[in-house]
Amino acid sequence: MKKIFSLSVITLLFLTSCLFFSRKAESTPEPIPPTSTTAPDINFESGLMPEYQGIVQKLKDASLYTIEFVIADDLYHITGSEEVRYTNNEDVNLDEIQLRLFPNILGGNMTVKNVKVNGDDVTPTYKLNNSLLIVPLKDPLQPKKSLTLSMDFSVTVPQTVDMNYGVQAFYDNVLALAHAYPMIAVYDDEGWNSEIPPQSGDVTYADMSFFVVNVDAPKDVTVVISGREVNRQDNGVRQQITVEAGPVRDFYLAASPDYEVFTKEVDGITLRFYTHSDLQQGAKYALDVAARSLEVFGKRYAPYPYTELDFVSTPTYALGIEYPGMIAITEWIVDPDNSYLEATVAHEVGHQWFYNLVGNDQLDEPWLDESLTQFITLQYFTDEYGQAGNEGFRADLEGRWAYLDNSPIPVGMPVRDYSDAEYSGIVYGRGGLFFEVLRDEMGVEVFDNFIKEYTTDNAWGIATAEILRTEAEAHCKCDLSALFEAWIYP
Ligand SMILES: [Zn+2]
Known part of the structure; x- marks a missing residue:
């Protein structure tokens, strides 16, 4: 998933990452808003290029997540709720559902409560250092049958980039919120496939899913979110942004009061780069490389699927990290003269084909x-x-x-x-x-x-x-x- 530094740079960055940035909590998390039930007028097709829109119907049995994230004013306390419509796409009965709670192994903390299956309370169990939530099913879920899981959660995001490249961190005034929702594990020929990921390499292994997400955040922060924005409002203090994303393998969000956006259109795809205003030259160069990469890969392999591709600069100590329709680039290379920038952007854009469009077990293969x-x-x-x-x-x-x-x-x-x-x-x-x-x-x-x-x-x-x-x-x-x-x- 990530393009990693050469070894000397890894060493360098381990050293520099010892300079901690800390920011005092300014407020307690907001109360959890009510879980939205069915989002009106869901239209995942609108986020896909025309040649891909038929996939929404074909993947109608993929998981559908409806998530609320409330980001506190301090930007590192998150509360939320999640409802997932899950269909058993395997050919065996399932007597439990496994979900990953990645913040518990990424240096932060995640707690879950009010876990319900079809509205009934259940008592889950935990494994893998609390990064695995096992939800027992009273009646085994038969193939092709669906259920609805729901729960509330809260996350404390680490204020360091020491774990797993800082994929999930609040650092240097940037919130990088990767894998921060209870995420259904993959059931494959090994059964439920869950393990604690090593520090090198990618963290997740996931099936294609759909997301309808509402983000409630301080108004003065630029929030960059997977998928296509379908609604936005604010009350002068807080803002609410609703997005739809899918099919995608993950959901990602980055936020910072310091972000400015630079935009480029190419063949019906909107490219955006969110970074500091003084990195404008690097951002524009990266968008140019991204446009050329999309053209090369689109011609050679398959068209790019989405109508948008967003970049954010973050303090990650990987050079770049790919997410579906989004890419994080480490801030210090966002410079047209930095020799890592072009290869990193091309590499991360390439992952839109190999990781996202064509998935694989990123831990085993x-x-x-x-x-x-x-x-x-x-x-x-x-x-x-x-x-x-x-x-x-x-x-x-x-x-x-x-x-x-x-x-x-x-x-x-x-x-x-x-x-x-x-x-x-x-x-x-x-x-x-x-x-x-x-x-x-x-x-x-x-x-x-x-x-x-x-x-x-x-x-x-x-x-x-x-x-x-x-x-x-x-x-x-x-x-x-x-x-x-x-x-x-x-
Ligand atoms: Zn990579």
């Missing part, structure tokens, strides 16, 4: 999003700048792997099986180079068709290494087992 996204970033540089661009970015991949003396550590391992240095060198370095080797083996034309079809075949779903290999072999009509043994399989 991180190469499916990270290594492939490194490769398509290389493709961006090649398409934009020819041989020189290719050589320039390939040197980055090669440098990462060379840091490990080109050790043949497999690309296809879970995040937890790599050291930090290996995760960077293998998943971000060797893994990107693997796709060049695969292309050489398959032939350029066959390979390009394969990646395109892999994208459309797996759009909105979850791919696996076996799916990728099977589709590749079907295209080249060849046996790739030796190549996968040499590069991918542990």
